[in-house]
Amino acid sequence: MLPAPQAILFDLDGTLLDTAPDMAAALNQLRAEHGLAPMPxxxxxxxxxxxxxxxxxxxxxxxxxxxxxxxxxDRFLALYAADLAVHTCLFPGLEALVDSLEQRAMPWGVVTNKPGGLTHRLLEALKLEPAVVVCGDELERAKPHPDPLLFAAGKLRLPPSTIWYIGDHERDIIAGNAADMPTIAGRWGYLDGERPIEAWGATLVIDHPEEIAGLLPGSDLHAANPDAVDAK
Known part of the structure; x- marks a missing residue:
């Protein structure tokens, strides 16, 4: 059971943002420079x-x-940086969720292994203003170490146990669990197939990002299924 959150943190690529089209384009540009055909x-x-x-x-x-x-x-990152927000967008349902969190005055943030320069440019391009952003090159240790999540909790001045962390990779869940955060694994993300998502040890696995809003206390879906979240 998830405790009611005081804040929500998201992984970036594959969780909050669908960055795959632009990253795939950069990879295929790099392949083309080396005489290779595009990958599907x-x-x-x-x-x-x-x-x-x-x-x-x-x-x-x-x-x-x-x-x-x-x-x-470095060449791949340069190609990606040149066109990093052409097709990238929030996954369905997350724009409404972010708006809802801001209306509730509930802080939300991003904890990612993506380099800071790319992360901040991307968030700015999409006009997103998280309360906290922790990037992969900001601390000595990145995920799956819990340090970035604990650092984010410190910035928010909240106990980690009151913050949900949502991710699409097992390293996200490992980091969140080690930080004593309730964790949500998103099946909509870029699952690499190394291990089944059910084996990651997340507090909850969900299929679609739209489900997150329904887990929040006060939502219609939460009212219909109050056992999903402990509102205490």
Whole structure:
């Protein structure tokens, strides 16, 4: 059972924002520069939450130990940064949720492993103003370590146990659980297929982002299913 939240934190790629189309475009641009045919979007999408490392792994077959990895990563990030908000948008239902949270005066934020420069540019382009943003290069340790989530809770001046963390990757749930936050795993995200989402250990697994609003105390869906959230 989820305790009623005082704030909600989201992972970025694959949870709050559908960034896959723009990241896939950058990867295929990089492949084209190396004389390779475009990869199907369906093959790229599940790896987007793994960032540049994961995308270079499937797109060019290289990892961080490769001689040209740093150069190719920088080129990929440059291509992505040039067009990072062409097709990127909030997942269905999340614009209304963000509006609802702001009307409730309930703070919401983003905790992501995405680099800060890209994260802040993307949020600005989409005119999103979270109460707190913690990026992958902000602290010494990123997710799956709980440090970024604990740092966000400190910025919000709230106990971690009163904050929901929502993510689409097992590292999100590992980090949230370690931070003593109730965790929600989103099946709509970029699931990489390594382990079933039910095995991640999330407090709750949901299929669609629209379901989040129904979990909040005071909503019509919560009234119909009060056992989903402990309003105490």
């Amino acid at each position: 979007f369906a093959e790229i999408r599940p790896n987007v939450s793994n960032g540049a490392r994961g995308l270079l792994g499937i797109g060019l077959g290289i990892g961080p130990d490769h001689d040209t990895y740093d150069q190719l990563r």
